[in-house]
Amino acid sequence: MNNPSRTFLDRRFTLGRRAVSLAGVATCEDAALAPLSSFAPARDPADRIILHVDMDAFFASVEQRCAPGLDDKPVMVCGNTQARSVVAAANYLAREYGVKAGTPITTARRLCPHGVFLTGNPEKYVYTCIRLNDICRTFSPRVESFSIDESFLDITTTAHLFGGPIETAQALKARIRTELGLACSVGIGPNKLLAKTASKLEKPDGLTRLTRADIPTRYHTLPIAKLYGIGAQTAKKLEALGVRTIGHLAQVPHATLKRIFGIIGPMLVDAANGIDHSPIVTDDEQPDPKSVGNGYTLHADTRDTRKLLTVLLGLCSKVGRRLRKGGHAGRTVTLVVRYANYTTISRAHTLEAPIALDRDIFHAAAAIFDRVRRHMAIRYLGVSISKLVPTEAPRQLSLFDAQARTQLQAATRSADAIRDRYGEHALIPGRLVRCKEDI
Ligand SMILES: [Mg+2]
Numbered sequence: 001m002n003n004p005s006r007t008f009l010d011r012r013f014t015l016g017r018r019a020v021s022l023a024g025v026a027t028c029e030d031a032a033l034a035p036l037s038s039f040a041p042a043r044d045p046a047d048r049i050i051l052h053v054d055m056d057a058f059f060a061s062v063e064q065r066c067a068p069g070l071d072d073k074p075v076m077v078c079g080n081t082q083a084r085s086v087v088a089a090a091n092y093l094a095r096e097y098g099v100k101a102g103t104p105i106t107t108a109r110r111l112c113p114h115g116v117f118l119t120g121n122p123e124k125y126v127y128t129c130i131r132l133n134d135i136c137r138t139f140s141p142r143v144e145s146f147s148i149d150e151s152f153l154d155i156t157t158t159a160h161l162f163g164g165p166i167e168t169a170q171a172l173k174a175r176i177r178t179e180l181g182l183a184c185s186v187g188i189g190p191n192k193l194l195a196k197t198a199s200k201l202e203k204p205d206g207l208t209r210l211t212r213a214d215i216p217t218r219y220h221t222l223p224i225a226k227l228y229g230i231g232a233q234t235a236k237k238l239e240a241l242g243v244r245t246i247g248h249l250a251q252v253p254h255a256t257l258k259r260i261f262g263i264i265g266p267m268l269v270d271a272a273n274g275i276d277h278s279p280i281v282t283d284d285e286q287p288d289p290k291s292v293g294n295g296y297t298l299h300a301d302t303r304d305t306r307k308l309l310t311v312l313l314g315l316c317s318k319v320g321r322r323l324r325k326g327g328h329a330g331r332t333v334t335l336v337v338r339y340a341n342y343t344t345i346s347r348a349h350t351l352e353a354p355i356a357l358d359r360d361i362f363h364a365a366a367a368i369f370d371r372v373r374r375h376m377a378i379r380y381l382g383v384s385i386s387k388l389v390p391t392e393a394p395r396q397l398s399l400f401d402a403q404a405r406t407q408l409q410a411a412t413r414s415a416d417a418i419r420d421r422y423g424e425h426a427l428i429p430g431r432l433v434r435c436k437e438d439i
Contacts, residue, residue: 048156048191050155050189050194051153051169051188052188052199053151053152054186054196054199054200055184056183057090058125058182059089060076060090062124063075065180066124072093074116075116076089076090076094077090077120080119082299084299085104086101087099087101092204097112099112105117125149132176133283135172136172138175139153140157143280144282145283152192165188165209173205183204183205185203185204185206186199186207186208188207188209191278192276193276193278194210195210196228197210197222197226198210210274212274219274220246220272221245224243227249227268234261249272289328289388290386292326293319293334294319294322294382295336295380295381295382296311296315296380298311298378302378305374311381312335312365312369312383315365315382315383316365316383320356320412321419321424323361324356325416328389329354329355329389329390330354330385330387330388331354332386332387333383334347334348334384336380336381336382337381338378339377340379347368349368354388354389
């Protein structure tokens, strides 16, 4: 992908995380911003008809559907309901009290003391997500599951079968409402960027179309912070440069922003002009992951080695399970340790042969943990595996423990089969049962 705009909606690329230095750079004020009305939207020959489906308050809505008594209550779903967790999703009633995703649970309890706090149930959400995408695929074969509660559909060649783009969106919303019992907002646009922007404009339960003709009145007038992919810091820097709306940004010459923001500068201007060529990537076309990892924040900072190793064991089981599910094994094991004062270190070790069994991952991670300084209580642990290869790739097996390994592999396969059938918590390592952390 040579054209940087092709990657603008690529979820692996996060604009907001890029460090941008503005020191000693002139502002955009000299870019002679023309009035917005002078913008004449040109039809992009690459225009398609894209739908963006965004489930409304997804986790909270799924919980409400499962327990109808919650219908008129503020509902907040959290990783766990302990003090150190954050709210993962808040329904619209809870949002009226100022609670939103990312609000620490202690703050949420203060803002909305009579609200219902629930521990999230990821399996329910994943199951609903799979059903959502099954419904989407009855409207177009080109569906991209963008996140657990968002999907893109390319209906360029199928919209006529349902009476047109709006009618397709209406039928899709109705199916989701009837079959899943959930509300969603749908955006329609000539590309993923504008479809995604459109779905946000009339939440909840919205249906919004943004065409190129709407760009001057409905896109360029939005505050700069609403440009998809812009982080809070980048938005602040742009505002400081006099760029307050998406329309202002669209007027800034590529060269000016390139000087200030480097390679992402021209991408920002393209996005502000509603240009986005990023393709729909279906499940079959998703690139293989470069690494698989899990992390966990302890309920309380601790120096207790036994407890930390138990958490590590739980993390390694999760990583192993995900590796095997994806048909991968990996050679590099990385351990991340965050101390009570938030300093974070990361240590990696690369093995001779790829591994995918929980026990092998734990041995490697524990060996790294052994060498890490424990001068201070630990707040967070993370484990990831990289340098991935397909599981079928030939492995180097020691002749002496070949039989023991074959037995361990068979036992792991049985355990995986039980979890496939009865859920992830059907089998957990014995040490974790006694540990009061919910990894
Ligand atoms: Mg959503």
